[in-house]
Amino acid sequence: MQWGNPCKFFPTTPLSVYQSPELFEKLHLDTLFFIFYYQPGTYQQHLAAKELKKKSWKYHKKYTTWLLPDFNTIKILNEQVEHGTYVSFDYVSTWSKQLKKNFSFEYIHLEDEITI
Structure with a gap:
């Protein structure tokens, strides 16, 4: 029995649903x-x-990671820095959320606009 080339049946473009914000x-x-x-x-x-931003996560450009502030602990120290407890997403070694206490988030490292 001979099998044909299965590649001709594979999709060549992503489904349109993957372009939908509602899916995300x-x-x-x-x-x-x-x-x-x-x-x-x-x-x-x-x-x-x-x-992720809609869910209150903040992207830290210097550490290239997402941080979720614990709003009960966050104190704005000045126009450039807030300080408190954050949940950090460790994508490099554990692929898990980790608690960061006494973390100072300098706004200069905040990604305001994710570009593609």
């Missing part, structure tokens, strides 16, 4: 982080970042 609203945090870190420069990365 339903995705789990791990999925959003995966898309953000493993699809760089794509519209999907932009949508993942946008959704």
Whole structure:
């Protein structure tokens, strides 16, 4: 029995649903982080970042990681820095959330606009 080339049956373009912000609203945090870190420069990365921001996560440009502030502990020290406890997403070694106490977030490192 001979088999034909299965490649002709594979999709050649992403499904349009993967361009939909509504889909990204339903995705789990791990999925959003995966898309953000493993699809760089794509519209999907932009949508993942946008959704993470909607969930109050902040992207730290210097450490290239996402941080979620514990709003009960955050103190704005001045126009450039806030200080407190954050949940950090460690995408390099553990792919998990870790608590960062007494962390100073300098606004100069805050990503305001994720570009693609």
